[in-house]
Amino acid sequence: MVKNKQTVKKISSSKWKPVEISGNLIGEAGDFDGFAGLEVLENYDSSFLRNSKQNLEFSSSELDGDVFDIRKRKHDSDDEEITLEKAPPKKKANKKKHAEEINDNEHFPGKFVLLKPSNEENVEENSEIRNVWNEIGVLSDEIIKSLTEMNFTNPTEIQRVSIPVSVYGKCDILGAAPTGSGKTLAFGIPIVQSIQRILSDNEEESDELFSIILTPTRELAQQIHKHLKAIAKYTNVTIACIIGGLATVKQERILKSNPHIVIGTPGRVWELIQDGNEHLQKLKTLKYFVVDETDRMIEKGHFAELQEILQMLNSSDDTQKRQNFVFSATLTMVHELPEYLRKKKKQKSLKASKDQRLNDFISMFGMKNPKVFDISSQSGVAEKLFEARILCSLDEKDFYLYYILVNYPGRTIVFCNSIECVKRNSSVLSHLNITPIVLHGKMEQKHRLKSLEKFQKDENSILLSTQVAARGLDIPNIQHVIHYQVPTTGEDYVHRSGRTARADKEGLSILLIEPGEVKFFVKLQKTLGRNEDLPIFPIDPRIMKNVRDRVRLAREIEALDLQVRRQNDNRNWKKKAADDIGILDDSDDDSESELRTNQFQKQSNLMMKQKKLALGKLLAMEIVPNNIESLKFPISSSNDLVKFETNSIETVKSLLSSEKQKKKNGGIKLFRKKKH
Numbered sequence: 001m002v003k004n005k006q007t008v009k010k011i012s013s014s015k016w017k018p019v020e021i022s023g024n025l026i027g028e029a030g031d032f033d034g035f036a037g038l039e040v041l042e043n044y045d046s047s048f049l050r051n052s053k054q055n056l057e058f059s060s061s062e063l064d065g066d067v068f069d070i071r072k073r074k075h076d077s078d079d080e081e082i083t084l085e086k087a088p089p090k091k092k093a094n095k096k097k098h099a100e101e102i103n104d105n106e107h108f109p110g111k112f113v114l115l116k117p118s119n120e121e122n123v124e125e126n127s128e129i130r131n132v133w134n135e136i137g138v139l140s141d142e143i144i145k146s147l148t149e150m151n152f153t154n155p156t157e158i159q160r161v162s163i164p165v166s167v168y169g170k171c172d173i174l175g176a177a178p179t180g181s182g183k184t185l186a187f188g189i190p191i192v193q194s195i196q197r198i199l200s201d202n203e204e205e206s207d208e209l210f211s212i213i214l215t216p217t218r219e220l221a222q223q224i225h226k227h228l229k230a231i232a233k234y235t236n237v238t239i240a241c242i243i244g245g246l247a248t249v250k251q252e253r254i255l256k257s258n259p260h261i262v263i264g265t266p267g268r269v270w271e272l273i274q275d276g277n278e279h280l281q282k283l284k285t286l287k288y289f290v291v292d293e294t295d296r297m298i299e300k301g302h303f304a305e306l307q308e309i310l311q312m313l314n315s316s317d318d319t320q321k322r323q324n325f326v327f328s329a330t331l332t333m334v335h336e337l338p339e340y341l342r343k344k345k346k347q348k349s350l351k352a353s354k355d356q357r358l359n360d361f362i363s364m365f366g367m368k369n370p371k372v373f374d375i376s377s378q379s380g381v382a383e384k385l386f387e388a389r390i391l392c393s394l395d396e397k398d399f400y401l402y403y404i405l406v407n408y409p410g411r412t413i414v415f416c417n418s419i420e421c422v423k424r425n426s427s428v429l430s431h432l433n434i435t436p437i438v439l440h441g442k443m444e445q446k447h448r449l450k451s452l453e454k455f456q457k458d459e460n461s462i463l464l465s466t467q468v469a470a471r472g473l474d475i476p477n478i479q480h481v482i483h484y485q486v487p488t489t490g491e492d493y494v495h496r497s498g499r500t501a502r503a504d505k506e507g508l509s510i511l512l513i514e515p516g517e518v519k520f521f522v523k524l525q526k527t528l529g530r531n532e533d534l535p536i537f538p539i540d541p542r543i544m545k546n547v548r549d550r551v552r553l554a555r556e557i558e559a560l561d562l563q564v565r566r567q568n569d570n571r572n573w574k575k576k577a578a579d580d581i582g583i584l585d586d587s588d589d590d591s592e593s594e595l596r597t598n599q600f601q602k603q604s605n606l607m608m609k610q611k612k613l614a615l616g617k618l619l620a621m622e623i624v625p626n627n628i629e630s631l632k633f634p635i636s637s638s639n640d641l642v643k644f645e646t647n648s649i650e651t652v653k654s655l656l657s658s659e660k661q662k663k664k665n666g667g668i669k670l671f672r673k674k675k676h
């Protein structure tokens with residue numbers, strides 16, 4: 001009967017208690033075809049399985065034999081069996097309220113049972129969703145209730161594989177999964193559930209600091225705060241957000257209420273620790289530590305404070321009890337090491353291997369029992385992301401940007417590499433009656449938040465942003481991401497593009513490349529391990545003529561506007577300087593220059609007025625000529641005829657299908673990323 005005895009490590013009886021496991025778990029138990037119950041049992045947290053009387057009776061009787069066949073009971077046709085030591089007889093459980101009677105000898109004969117907090121009233125109404133989520137482990141009713149409310153009927157892939165190991169195994173987790181694949185809840189659910197469990201064990205209210213979650217941007221911290229509050233809505237787990245740019249006093253007040261989870265940016269968290277904040281001093285006994293977007297967090301600019309926090313954490317005696325979560329879409333992306341790490345490691349090679357990279361994280365975070373889940377796609381980007389590019393001169397970038405924005409409505413983010421570029425594009429687009437929302441790191445925090453709020457309200461809004469919006473932001477239904485400039489690293493490209501095509505939706509990323517940026521594009525493709533070019537986004541030349549006329553006028557207006565602004569600034573500066581040192585501004589030279597300035601301004605204003613009038617006329621006309629839909633246009637890459645589509649994703653799809661057809665016929669390469 002027992003065929004696989006030797007494949008199972010003996011588990012000491014003192015550690016063994018029953019767990020109901022349905023569905024597959026991922027771990028190291030390769031011998032069991034992905035069924036990782038054993039790994040879980042080896043590492044499980046004993047507090048998780050405090051038994052009620054009924055459970056004890058059940059477990060004792062069920063384990064009253066030397067062989068316990070988890071697998072057979074799940075899959076009757078399988079003949080593989082698993083040997084476990086029998087459970088020792090137990091004393092009666094003392095906290096009955098905590099142990100829900102989900103084990104039922106009749107319904108689950110022979111199943112191990114995991115105990116969890118009870119909330120009977122929700123059981124029925126959520127049973128369907130519960131069943132699906134229970135495939136990966138038993139979540140509390142309160143969490144199931146939240147998931148139901150959020151309409152999250154299934155765990156995502158990263159949640160499915162990592163939650164059981166986090167919850168049962170209490171392992172440190174290194175998780176790499178595509179953008180928009182639900183990594184937040186992959187660490188959020190286990191943490192909230194574990195704290196909920198501890199709290200219900202302790203009957204009294206707890207003022208412990210259980211978890212700190214660090215993120216690279218303030219907006220991301222706030223988003224995670226909102227997300228975790230939603231999942232913890234029906235639990236008594238309390239969560240606070242501590243970020244820079246907001247009043248410290250207010251945040252200190254929040255910390256006085258001793259939240260169980262603190263989410264924040266490393267700068268502000270470290271500042272408050274240094275200021276001796278009482279609650280944050282409990283950091284040394286932290287149970288769950290998360291560094292989201294970890295690869296970004298170890299880059300210059302964030303690393304200093306994170307390192308301080310890590311030093312404090314790792315110097316504690318309780319380090320071994322801490323569970324660490326390290327997540328990013330680009331965690332395992334092999335890239336050039338930052339210079340300071342290279343120096344530290346005295347490494348000549350610019351590239352770190354994937355293993356080296358993971359080992360760096362493991363030692364940096366003092367992980368003792370790490371499990372790696374790398375489910376990132378081969379192409380590095382989200383599964384449903386369509387990608388395209390446009391190669392053009394620097395001067396033409398504005399034309400193509402406007403072309404896309406005006407022809408393809410839908411929520412769009414345009415990424416620029418600098419604040420200056422964001423400001424300049426914002427001015428040009430405003431003259432074209434497109435009012436983009438602006439976001440960059442030099443804006444006041446409250447304006448940053450307002451920008452994001454505004455962006456989320458209008459389904460056709462356009463956000464012009466620097467890198468600050470690249471990571472983690474989860475804004476629903478973003479149709480396009482336009483890279484106005486080529487991002488300087490593969491990671492930046494993946495994260496920027498990842499603002500669209502989230503949570504199983506389709507999205508499109510378009511790169512605008514000028515000749516000077518080709519080298520960056522090639523580097524980026526290399527980092528992403530690609531050897532095929534991206535498809536060229538089809539541009540209808542019949543529309544381009546109108547686009548050029550409009551954009552040229554808008555740029556001329558912008559240039560005049562800029563000159564006038566500069567002159568005004570200059571005049572104000574001179575006046576202020578004269579006032580400051582008490583000089584009267586009435587010399588002949590000064591009045592002559594003043595006269596010249598006034599004259600120039602008058603002329604500029606007049607020209608501006610004329611140009612605005614001309615532009616107004618153009619803007620009042622249709623940009624897409626009549627009957628355009630009925631006539632196809634040739635695309636520059638192949639001279640094939642393409643139909644003008646009003647949906648950008650459909651445009652790329654139809655292009656891809658014709659490329660595919662050609663490839664079938666032995667023609668050119670197919671550019672679309674391959675599924676792995």
Ligand SMILES: Nc1ncnc2c1ncn2[C@@H]1O[C@H](COP(=O)(O)OP(=O)(O)OP(=O)(O)O)[C@@H](O)[C@H]1O
Nearest residue numbers: 152154155156179180181182183184329472474503
């Ligand atoms: N199980 C689920 N079912 C449906 N939607 C989900 C599920 N889990 C998370 N989501 C939703 O998917 C979206 C993306 O999740 P999340 O922001 O956690 O992605 P991410 O993997 O962290 O992305 P990024 O790498 O860009 O930070 C969110 O809107 C989230 O609410």
